[in-house]
Amino acid sequence: MRFFLFIFTQTLRNICHSWGVQLMTLLTVTLSVLIFSFFYLIYTNMLQAGEKLGQELRLTVYLESPLNPAEQEEFKKKVNSFGKVEKIIFITPEQAFQRLAKQLGNDSDVLADLSPAFLPFSAEIYPEKDFHNLSRIKEFSDYLKNLPGTQKVQYGQAWVERFGHFVKLLRFIVIISGTLLILTTLFMVSSTLRLTLYARQDELKVLRYLGATNSYIKGPVLIEGFALGLFGSSLGLGALFFLFQWIKINFSSAVFLGLFELRFLPMTTSAVILLGSIMLCTLGSLLSIRRLLKR
Amino acid sequence: MVETLNESLSPHDHSVLVEIVKVTKIYPPDVMALRNVSLSAEKGELIFLTGPSGAGKTTLLKLLCRQEIPTKGLIEIDGNDLNTLSDNAIQKLRQRIGVAYQDFKLLPRLSVFQNIAMPMEVQFKNPKDIRNRVTELLAKLGLSDKQNKPAGKLSRGEQQRITIARAAANSPLLLLADEPTGNLDAVTTGLVMDLFQELNENGSTIIIATHDESIYRGTNHRKFELQQGELF
């Protein structure tokens, strides 16, 4: 108990001794955590959006000629041989025409002179939920394109591909900023603490002469690292939360956001980031004293 | 991990605390500070170490608290061979040795109180006990009104008494005082010697290195003289 009290007061003394540098380090940790968790937040929200959009995803196969019921069965069998699908709906030109008219609403009179015959017979394929892997959609589409009688396959290729690239880019940024987070916290913390230890060299020397054990000297430094990690990452996550709220309030009406709900990082993820930063900073402080305690 | 010190006395002689056997210290490259010095001090003894400047008094004290390592020879304190003790054991031993340094080794920015409290904090002593002990020592050395001043702002005589108070704080097994009265007038010298006397009566072994004839004249404590690194 008394041991901890001493270590704690000693820690406070050290922090007061060089609060300027310590504050800078704290802010660096905060910023690193903020940057990393910000990108991670976008990444997870994008993944979630992708899943949501994927659920509404369907492939439309335009056929060269209408299929009779037997041919429809045959077609279904071929489709299912690639992967399970939830359902297949066949759309006659008439149905397609009505849909189009509905979509046009008041402007539907442009269709007045046209007959449904200009629209092709088509099949709408809804892939199974677990089939919603965006990368497989393209393969699926290629497969369908090669079926006999297929004219064209549509599934919003451009959108799906762009989205896939975007997610890949985000993943890359997340990895980069995560690496930066690790490096900055480790190096900043260890070099700052080493600097403060250099500044306290006289004191450490005297402490050694007075019989201070390694734990008496190391303890406060480790606690400093721990505190830097704890407060730095809490501040970073707190800042992210406020940023998130601000974005949600100011941009929730935007069209693309209307498609899905923005979600903050789950508790477990936040906890992992928090604990990870604490571990990194403590490790940084360990690195800083490792060399100093010779003799 | 914790290497326990040999708390019991040496098996050969039950009352010997410090045993110095044929110790030579050469500072690189070739300064012979001590030559073949042997000395033993019994528990509870008070010993004076005299000799002209540069004779090696400080060097001898530094060897005893392992601030320096002998070039040759053996040093045992309370049965522990200083050459073979682990780092951690050295630190534990240092906790039982108080040293009043000739160059004080105070932390100028810390207060007088904090400086004197340090050796007790290092041992995680009760804060209340620490406060009482520091107050007591300050009163005994006539420094009560300086308690909260930064140590660096005090006169040399005052700093000297602080380093003595710090050395005495834990009522150490062994107290090494290097020129403890060098900057003091007769009255404060008296205060310091009274403190040493009291510690000595309570069981501390004390070695005082000094030029000051007045503090050993007429006492019946043992006195050794160093001359150019040799003990007489």
Ligand SMILES: Nc1ncnc2c1ncn2[C@@H]1O[C@H](COP(=O)(O)OP(=O)(O)OP(=O)(O)O)[C@@H](O)[C@H]1O
């Ligand atoms: N760190 C060192 N490196 C090299 N030589 C040293 C060192 N410390 C002391 N010496 C030399 O060793 C000799 C003994 O020095 P020491 O400090 O032990 O003398 P002293 O008896 O304490 O003198 P004083 O009474 O002036 O304090 C001197 O010649 C000194 O110059």
Ligand SMILES: [Mg+2]
């Ligand atoms: Mg000297």
